[in-house]
Amino acid sequence: MVEQTFLAEGWRIKLAWGLFAGLVVTGIWNLCEIRDAVGVRWILGLVAGLSQLGIVGVLAWGLAHRKRPIIELSGDDVRYRSIYWFGEGKRVRLEDIKNVSLKGTRLVLTTSGGKRLRLWLGDLSQRSREAVRSAIEERIRV
Numbered sequence: 001m002v003e004q005t006f007l008a009e010g011w012r013i014k015l016a017w018g019l020f021a022g023l024v025v026t027g028i029w030n031l032c033e034i035r036d037a038v039g040v041r042w043i044l045g046l047v048a049g050l051s052q053l054g055i056v057g058v059l060a061w062g063l064a065h066r067k068r069p070i071i072e073l074s075g076d077d078v079r080y081r082s083i084y085w086f087g088e089g090k091r092v093r094l095e096d097i098k099n100v101s102l103k104g105t106r107l108v109l110t111t112s113g114g115k116r117l118r119l120w121l122g123d124l125s126q127r128s129r130e131a132v133r134s135a136i137e138e139r140i141r142v
Contacts, residue, residue, distance in 0.1 A: 003074040006132050008083055008123030020059055027052030069121055071107075071132050078109070078136060080119045092117060097140050102133040109136070 030049035034042050070089075072079040078097070081089025092109055099110040105122040107129065121129045 003072070004135055005073075006069075006071040006124060006128050006135075008069050016059075020056065023052050023056045023059065027056060069119065069123060071119070071121070071124075073135055073139060090117065090119070094136075094139050097136065100133055100136045100140065102129055105129070107133060107136075 027049050030045050030052060034045035034049070037045055070079075070081050070083055072081075076094045078092045078094060079089055080091075092111065096111045096113070097109050098112045099108075101108045101110075102121075105120060107119040107121050109117040109119065111117065121132065124132070
């Protein structure tokens with residue numbers, strides 16, 4: 001079977017990378033500027049630089065745990081993960097899926113064991129969400 005990938009789109013994804021880069025650059029800039037400063041200016045530069053780099057860490061953690069979905073249909077698996085996270089994500093075998101339904105921004109996969117797996121697809125366009133649902137339905141019929 002052909003491998004298919006559906007991924008999130010939109011301005012928010014581009015904004016996150018720009019914000020991340022901007023905070024890194026300005027944090028490093030603030031830390032470089034304090035080498036000639038003394039007194040209060042040195043303390044303020046240090047606090048500004050370290051706090052911006054701290055925010056970068058929090059932002060990186062948030063992006064890693066944010067659901068910017070990638071849905072991959074490959075072979076006999078459906079894989080759901082985040083754009084920003086390189087981990088395994090959720091994986092369901094096609095042979096275990098009994099039913100597929102799309103309820104707004106949630107794709108609901110019902111397994112043969114009765115378990116319902118809800119996948120958030122809010123950052124995919126309506127057309128892409130429907131394409132994901134129909135592609136999974138088509139594969140489970142085969």
